[in-house]
Amino acid sequence: MNTERLQRILQKLKEKDLSQMIISDPMAIYYLTGRLIDPGERLLALYISQSGNNRIFINNLFTVPEDLGVEKVRFSDTDDSIALLAEALTPGEALGIDKIFPARFLLPLMERASASSYVLSSVCVDEVRACKDEEEKEKMRASSRVNDAAMARFREMVHEGVTEKDVAAHMLEIYQELGAEAYSFPPLVGFGPNAANGHHEPDDTVLKDGDCVLIDVGCKREGYCSDMTRTFFFRKVRDPKHKEIYEIVRKAVETAESMLKPGVPLCDVDAAARKVIEDAGYGPNFTHRLGHFIGLEDHEYGDVSLANHNVAQVGNVFSIEPGIYIEGEVGVRIEDLVMITEDGCEILNSYPKELSIIE
């Protein structure tokens, strides 16, 4: 068990007057124990409490190291695992529950009425995970370094006659050659009008001169995710408007990045990037939030949107990814990951953002 991370979570719980919590999110359990278990439909729960009688509940089907740094409660499919969990609770006190805890466990637990109330408290874990510690910062940097190197390789795969699928086909192999273990999400490759569709998957569309080439990709390295988008043009820019759009998006991403430091409200960052695009007359074509938090998962708690009035904090890592999408014509998105530092931010991607034409 990572004691420092646990202490930070217990502190957050204390601020909400919670003495105990059940954590069931496998990734949160991995964050604390270093062990990733996918329990499927079975119970996996880490009980933590201010009094220190922490327990992890793991089905016998899953092998775990002898020493997880927390007392293990093992059980079989034929045992009443909810009864075991209920016994561990401090009765008469409120119990924090994480947001993904399913009804199959929550309703039977509530029937036993061992806690005084049940309170959604994932946020106590999520806010801690949103502030990366030194070990995590190093891993986030390393993952994005691989992504930078990979983007250079992906660009080389764009040439006359290729389809989006051709470009996507060897990405995993390239990531693995570069030291990553997996995608952080399935890669997006969009040529021309396909780049305007946020849900477009690489298909058999053949590249044409003048097409934009949107590549939105990321890998996992030592468990940590990267995520970057670059938009190239093939041989020429078909329409001067596309160049103009590109430069607006670039200005938007740079504007957002230049204002990042601890204490800046995240909604202000979204607003500033959005203003660049709105002032240029493309407001309605920027159809999503500016960014999302990232770490062990490609989308983590927290975003950069008009609705998020929280301020940037040291160790936050999130994407800055404005875009302008003209249906049936062109889509441009530029995305970096950034990490908030004591006095500003570190941009985790060094791949150039200048307009680049692939010959």
Add this chain to the structure above:
Amino acid sequence: MNTERLQRILQKLKEKDLSQMIISDPMAIYYLTGRLIDPGERLLALYISQSGNNRIFINNLFTVPEDLGVEKVRFSDTDDSIALLAEALTPGEALGIDKIFPARFLLPLMERASASSYVLSSVCVDEVRACKDEEEKEKMRASSRVNDAAMARFREMVHEGVTEKDVAAHMLEIYQELGAEAYSFPPLVGFGPNAANGHHEPDDTVLKDGDCVLIDVGCKREGYCSDMTRTFFFRKVRDPKHKEIYEIVRKAVETAESMLKPGVPLCDVDAAARKVIEDAGYGPNFTHRLGHFIGLEDHEYGDVSLANHNVAQVGNVFSIEPGIYIEGEVGVRIEDLVMITEDGCEILNSYPKELSIIE
């Protein structure tokens, strides 16, 4: 909306004195509406009631056909979707909840106290899904036909010098050539001692003369899953004991299949197969239940185990998959899918089960 399936579910709810239920499992919603939506962390809920005021709650982010056969309630991320859901309920009556409904929605819904109680009732949906209708039976047969054809192709890929990864590498392509769209689960390929490890993933182990070759594979065709295991031997059987083990496992699978018909308790089927293995002295080496139900998902509600006292019903489709595993030495598993008919069962896999030596 598939009215016949809906009526069967409502009937099950009625038997439990439930007038209303929230279904949130995307696959159950697909089963009823024909539309698969992965809502991620967002709310997706199908509300059904005996009074017929059914509603589906879908975030605006997801595109859906105009006519889903049920009234749609659309909302945005900034709307209070739980309030909308609460409004649709008949107040003062018990509300069925499915097992995967997460705390993030269930706790806020309960705070609004619109229902008199909250009752786990997935089983009402799951029991209906466990009895395939005619359309589903056809699709289950077709998926297993592809799996039979694929197994023949996979066998051809086993030759001197190959690794498990080599054999697994082209499986998806072969399935797709044969008309499937995807794996139903990642393929298992185990050579020699690796076949004794249930969680072994294909690795760089090179095939040796005398190795057993365990192949546990399945595909999805028109959304429906197949799942079959065959165990071959390469060039020879290393040890007469391995041949003996093979024949015991084959007898176990055939014993189970021969007794299947409506009304047979599923625990008796497990017990009969298990007895064959126990009588031969390998009881401790058969370490799992005999089978699992299958359909739109590779593991569905219901299993063939000593703990399941339910009886087989017409339209049930499940696996029969006994195995004997000798750690560090050999593993043999033989698995068919079977479908319960009016007077017996239809074995969905026709791939031979006789001991087969690959030259």
